[in-house]
Amino acid sequence: MGDGDWQERLRAGGHRLTPQRELVLAAIEKLEHATPDEVYAEVRTRSDAINLSTVYRTLELLDDLGLIRHAHLTDRAPTYHSATGHEHSHLVCRGCHATISVGRSAMEKALGELAAGHGFRPDYGHLSVFGLCAECAAAAE
Amino acid sequence: MGDGDWQERLRAGGHRLTPQRELVLAAIEKLEHATPDEVYAEVRTRSDAINLSTVYRTLELLDDLGLIRHAHLTDRAPTYHSATGHEHSHLVCRGCHATISVGRSAMEKALGELAAGHGFRPDYGHLSVFGLCAECAAAAE
DNA sequence: GTATTTGCAAAGTTTTTGCACGTGG
DNA sequence: CCACGTGCAAAAACTTTGCAAATAC
Numbered sequence: 383m384g385d386g387d388w389q390e391r392l393r394a395g396g397h398r399l400t401p402q403r404e405l406v407l408a409a410i411e412k413l414e415h416a417t418p419d420e421v422y423a424e425v426r427t428r429s430d431a432i433n434l435s436t437v438y439r440t441l442e443l444l445d446d447l448g449l450i451r452h453a454h455l456t457d458r459a460p461t462y463h464s465a466t467g468h469e470h471s472h473l474v475c476r477g478c479h480a481t482i483s484v485g486r487s488a489m490e491k492a493l494g495e496l497a498a499g500h501g502f503r504p505d506y507g508h509l510s511v512f513g514l515c516a517e518c519a520a521a522a523e
Numbered sequence: 524m525g526d527g528d529w530q531e532r533l534r535a536g537g538h539r540l541t542p543q544r545e546l547v548l549a550a551i552e553k554l555e556h557a558t559p560d561e562v563y564a565e566v567r568t569r570s571d572a573i574n575l576s577t578v579y580r581t582l583e584l585l586d587d588l589g590l591i592r593h594a595h596l597t598d599r600a601p602t603y604h605s606a607t608g609h610e611h612s613h614l615v616c617r618g619c620h621a622t623i624s625v626g627r628s629a630m631e632k633a634l635g636e637l638a639a640g641h642g643f644r645p646d647y648g649h650l651s652v653f654g655l656c657a658e659c660a661a662a663a664e
Numbered sequence: 665g666t667a668t669t670t671g672c673a674a675a676g677t678t679t680t681t682g683c684a685c686g687t688g689g
Numbered sequence: 690c691c692a693c694g695t696g697c698a699a700a701a702a703c704t705t706t707g708c709a710a711a712t713a714c
Contacts, residue, residue: 396668397669398668398669398712398713398714399713399714400668400669400712400713402669402670403669419703431670432670432671433670433672435671435672435704436669436671438703438704439669439670439705454595458679458702459702459703473638473641473643475643476646482641482643484641488637489637492633492637493633493634496625496629496630496632496633497614497652497654500614500623500625500656501656501660502614502616502623502654502657503654503656503660504614504654505617505652505653505654505655508653509652511634511638511643511646511650512645512646513638513643513644513645513646514646515641515642515643516642516643519642519644534689537693538693538694539687539692539693539694540688541687541688541693541694541695543694543695544694559679560678574696576679576680576681576695576696576697577694577695577696579678579679579680580680580694599678599704
């Protein structure tokens with residue numbers, strides 16, 4: 383996805399290009415993974431010109447437009463991340479909350495056949511595999 | 524997991540065997556997949572002797588003990604299910620919310636190598652892969 | 665100019681917590 | 690008995706909504 387493409391995507395849907403939308407998108411790009419609250423906090427450090435409601439509304443819009451994606455890395459609060467970088471899945475440790483990113487191609491190679499057998503097309507960018515990392519698994523024994 | 528084993532599991536952790544815990548467990552077994560609210564509603568049809576707080580507390584306890592598990596089939600509200608049946612993962616369609624169950628062994632065969640390469644032990648019973656089923660994928664084209 | 669977007673405040677939903685009473689072992 | 694568990698009500702955490710004012714185009 384090209385730079386500045388987000389501006390066209392907004393316009394294509396009849397949406398307007400506002401500072402708030404630009405700030406939220408920039409925050410997501412910077413934070414990589416963030417809850418709505420964290421996005422709000424990040425934007426606030428740069429400007430007062432935003433409200434938490436707007437963050438929610440903007441995240442929803444950007445998600446609909448495919449400019450960002452969200453996954454559930456914890457049991458509560460969705461985590462948003464950029465869709466402009468390469469698509470990736472997450473391995474999330476229940477013990478220490480470490481998250482390991484796995485490139486789309488590796489995950490697709492693993493899951494593709496199984497999914498295809500069910501006629502299913504996985505959304506790899508949304509996928510979180512919960513479990514235990516090596517250290518926490520060892521500690522749990 | 525044997526029948527009545529749940530009673531021993533409770534006791535082993537120094538927990539007591541209460542009617543509420545039995546009711547919640549029975550509701551999960553019956554409903555197969557249920558949010559805390561749904562569990563509460565089901566239990567209420569059988570008895571007034573429970574409170575929503577207790578449902579939350581009990582679900583958490585049973586989950587800790589491994590008697591039930593929870594997954595995130597929708598963006599909101601965790602869904603609990605029995606851990607006494609065979610462990611399975613879910614393919615969840617974003618379009619029509621259909622859920623396809625995939626046995627643990629099939630999923631493990633697909634993901635095992637990738638996960639092991641990261642020293643990661645997936646919790647297959649918790650895994651939900653979001654995406655589009657065949658029909659919704661076709662409709663989206 | 666005007667339709668969209670925002671800020672604000674209020675309400676909605678879901679989940680957690682404190683504490684006195686009840687109860688299983 | 691008495692430590693653990695429950696009910697109740699209140700609070701906390703998170704998200705959505707209505708409406709008037711502001712603003713992108």
